[in-house]
Amino acid sequence: MTEQPFKPEMTAAGLSHSERVSCLDERGQAQEIYLVGERALTIYVDRQEIVTLMTIGSHPELLTLGYLKNQGFFDQLTELSVIQVDWETEAVAVVSTQSESDFSEQMKQRTVTTGCGQGTVFGRLMEKLQKIKVPDIKVKQSTLYAMLAEVYAYNEVYKQSGAVHGCALCEGSRIELFVEDVGRHNAVDAIAGHMWLNNISGDNKIFYTTGRLTSEMVIKVTQMGIPILLSRSGTTQMGLAMAQQAGVTLISRAKGQRLLVLNGGDKVIFDAIPELRRKNDHRGVLR
Secondary structure: OOOOOOOOEEOOOOOOOEEEEEEEOOOOOEEEEEEEOOEEEEEEEOOEEEEEEEEOOOOHHHHHHHHHHHOOOOOOHHHEEEEEEEOOOOEEEEEEOOOOOOOHHHHHOEEEOOOOOOOEEEHHHHHHHOOOOOOOOOEEHHHHHHHHHHHHHHOHHHHHHOOOEEEEEEEOOEEEEEEEEOOHHHHHHHHHHHHHHOOOOOOOOEEEEOOOEOHHHHHHHHHOOOOEEEEOOOEOHHHHHHHHHHOOEEEEEEEOOEEEEEEOHHHEEOOOOOOOOOOEOOOOOEO
16 A cells, blocks of 8 residues: 655634625726635744745645745745644734744844745855756747647636736646736645645746746746746746756746747747738728
8 A cells, every 4th residue: 555645733714705895987887806715824834933924725735835935934844744724814824843943043044035924035045056966958839829828818807907916837738737826926836735735846847827927936946846927927036047057947928829938948949920910001001
């Protein structure tokens, strides 16, 4: 009989995404729209307060796991025994297996970076990143287009409320997990937690996000071992520099049949080049 991989004891306290509210449109007509829920969730590890995140609360346990993993608090699942979410106190209690845990020094070394919802990278992570190189794999343009079409079908909360970021873990054009949250980093961390909990390798995966490709976004995807990162939004200079250092194929402005390959152009197989659009000039003449 195959031994099951270790998993900490966890609650399943996910919340519903949104609720309907009444409003008036520009004509003074009554309308009903959806507003995304937003809750504070404070992470405590061995009774020490670590951080408070703002989240829609759909995957609080995975968010906690991914946050602690991406921020370098823990490297192995066996270091954690309990993850318990309690929405009445807006807290998640994490119990580690360490005899003595003191994160005060680690908290002092943190570097605050840009981002939505939260964005903190601890100093010691930068040393780890110097040693990480993601796998060198190629991807077809047609696969990226098929994946983008699949992602659009998943983006449910955004379609309802327009107030969230979405992230997807994909293998080829198939979406393995799609997470939406008020902050793009929350969505990334939830997927990282899912991968960590289920021992999923990032070697053959593609990561999609609706958010900007900042340095921290690239850092987190690099830590997850994922070689291809794309977004419908733009990229920062530091995000590109991080991708070049780690060998991540970086693609921005990916929407419909448009995309910009900023790093790893030699790894993209352009097998579905769209026809060049012809535009009318100011006289109505095609050019």
